Amino acid sequence: MSDPYYRDDLVTLYHGDCLTETAWLAADVLVTDPPYGMAYAPRGTYNRLTGKTAKSSLSKIANDRLTQVRDESLRAWGDRPAIIFGTWRVQRPDNVKHRLIWHKAGQAPGPARASFMLQDEEIYILGSGFPTTSPPMRSVIRTTEARSIEVARIGHPTPKPVGLMEILIGRCPEGTIADPFAGSGATLLAARNLSRRAIGVELDESYCELIAKRLSQQAFDFSEPVRAHPSKVELRSSGWSGAEETFDFGGVA
Ligand SMILES: C[S@@+](CC[C@H](N)C(=O)[O-])C[C@H]1O[C@@H](n2cnc3c(N)ncnc32)[C@H](O)[C@@H]1O
Secondary structure (H helix, E strand, O other): OOOOEOOOOEEEEOOOOOOOOHHHHHHHHEEEEOOOOOOOOOOOOEOOOOOEEEEOOOOOOOOOOHHHHHHHHHHHHHHOOOEEOOOOOOOOOOOOOOOEEEEOOOOOOOOOOOOOOEEEEEEEEOOOOOOOOOOOOEEEEEEEEOOHHHHHHHHHOOOOOOOHHHHHHOOOOOEEEEOOOOOOOOOOOOHHHOOOOOOEEEOOOOHHHHHHHHHHHHHHHOOOOOOOOOOHHHHHHHHHHOOEOOOOOOOOO
């Protein structure tokens, strides 16, 4: 096992391939957003005034042509509790017990002319041990940040809102969180906000640098998201009687 790329009192990050850099397997709960296997190409930024789309400077997600790396990492994890992001466009992982929807309400339509616009991603629950409440957490989580602005601000093609990750981690069984596909570090930041230990792995060294910077600067960075304290999430959950759970982060991720 190599030395950590970054470490603080709660978070440890390794630079490498999570299929060989296996420290994350010692954690208790997997919360991750793997390459979906859909060959996603980062979108350019559309300017409504000029009607032009500037080409994205961000590179594609590594290992995103197939679901192989997702499936191999899940096999290594086994039947322990896990929360995994995904898309309806590719085959879901095996043994999904429940499915949540992340409703990206702040996603701009852009210039594309089409009949329908995809504005959500799926989140799969695997394994057992997730705490229960009455009423239970609803299956749709809505965020309102402007997605393209967040991509440019954070510098990763698919950053997840830290507040969204806090809601998910707030529903996890106790113990250390693993994110073997750490990306821009949203899971690690969220875990630390909730005073939970976390172990991350990221293949791309430039993203490790980004994560280390975000974790180091977080205490002073007021552009980081408003933090959803777990008790507040619970409070909103129990007070809401509609079909959709709404967590608004006021326009920031
Ligand atoms: C969908 S992104 C994760 C985004 C992250 N949730 C966030 O909020 O920024 C998937 C990440 O997995 C990384 N990756 C791909 N293959 C990997 C592997 N074998 N081991 C570790 N990281 C890998 C990619 O470089 C990419 O940053």
